[in-house]
Amino acid sequence: MKKIILLAFALALSFSSCEKDDICDANTATTPRLVITFYDITNPAVLKNVTNLKVVGAGMTDGIIFNTSATGESKYLTSGNAISIPLKTNEDTTSYNFTLNSGNANPALVNEDNIKFDYTRADIFVSRACGFKTLFTLNTSNPYTHTDAAVPDEKWIQYISVEKSNIDNENDTHLKIFF
């Protein structure tokens, strides 16, 4: 009998180690970002790298950090063919400013476009530790509004295509940008 009670104590104690499910695991799928890939307008099946693209949210001073290892201005720049940008979880629209050749010495090359995304949101329960996540659905009629910058230069983005309007993970491309 003593042994059984001792065992019960030990078992009960082992549960105290289970307490650490209060930390949200980094691998848990939480609020997804909008995944954009860039394609060549002349050859729409081919991915095309952007050059020194800087993406700044409306009302924000700093751009989205694409290169965490870099320092200074260059950490906001990307020259890849895909980016992931967060959408606002407390509003139904998010506006971004996409600047190509950002920081280029030749001002004629620097080109700025604005895209406003319109979507609906759903808060989905994840777990005790992570709380909720927000999933987005881009509006079917007007998923985005593409405008030129305040200082008019020609739009560098030629065409935008919505691949997936349900933004529930970051595994697939949601939006294709052709330029």
Place this chain on the structure above:
Amino acid sequence: MTHTLKYFFSFCFMLSLFLAQAQDTDTIQRKKMDEVIPEAPKPITKKLPEEKKNDTIVKTDRYGFRVGVDLYKLTRALYDKDYKGLELVGDYRLTKKYFLAAEVGNENKTTDDDRLNTTTKGSYLKVGFDYNGYENWLDMENIISIGMRYGVSTFSQQLNTYKIYNANPYFGEVPVITSGNKYNGLTASWIEVVAGVKAKVFNNVFMGFSLRLNRLVTNKEPDNFKNLYIPGFNRTYDGDFGVGFNYTVTYFIPFYKKKVTPKKVEIKKEDQKK
């Protein structure tokens, strides 16, 4: 919850020390009895009548109903403003070692996690048995038991506030969102393994505590939410397991007495040999 669990365990350990002491005194009593027995044979030459004399001390077991309350739940409301609860416990002695046992209770608990704040309200009923593995001496009526329960609970959960987890807080951390969503008609059932101790403190008053390991059998969960706390079962974990505890004061209402069977004498013989 972390703190309360830690409190449970440290408290249980403290009680476990008393448990050990209680058994020590038993052995002292045993010794005393052993001392009495050798004294007797000296004037009497034959052993047989001596044994008969021992038998004439009629030992009876009392049978009846024990009813009480969980002090932990009752007093917790005094220092924890997020908790109100009551648990009534009862058992009925079926045989020498088996007790029919039940707990019925009601809880109203607000849990404040890092990202969620929820209020759970509901009632529960647990029915099962306890097996007393402790061999009492003379008229002692202590219990060291292991038992099982089947518990059912019906409850509601209200999500008060929540936070959105965003791994990329570019636009800054979003403030806490007030929800107020209420999920009614939730149910759960589970099996408990109970290890418990009850000691008679005076007359018919017993104090006891028990540790419980729970495993969910059924769990009706709301859409887009989870049962984070189940009355009677306590906090839920990622698996189906849970833990419980109670600290009770009970009053024994005797119904009838039963003489101890001759089997008891055999045990005494064995003890004498030792």
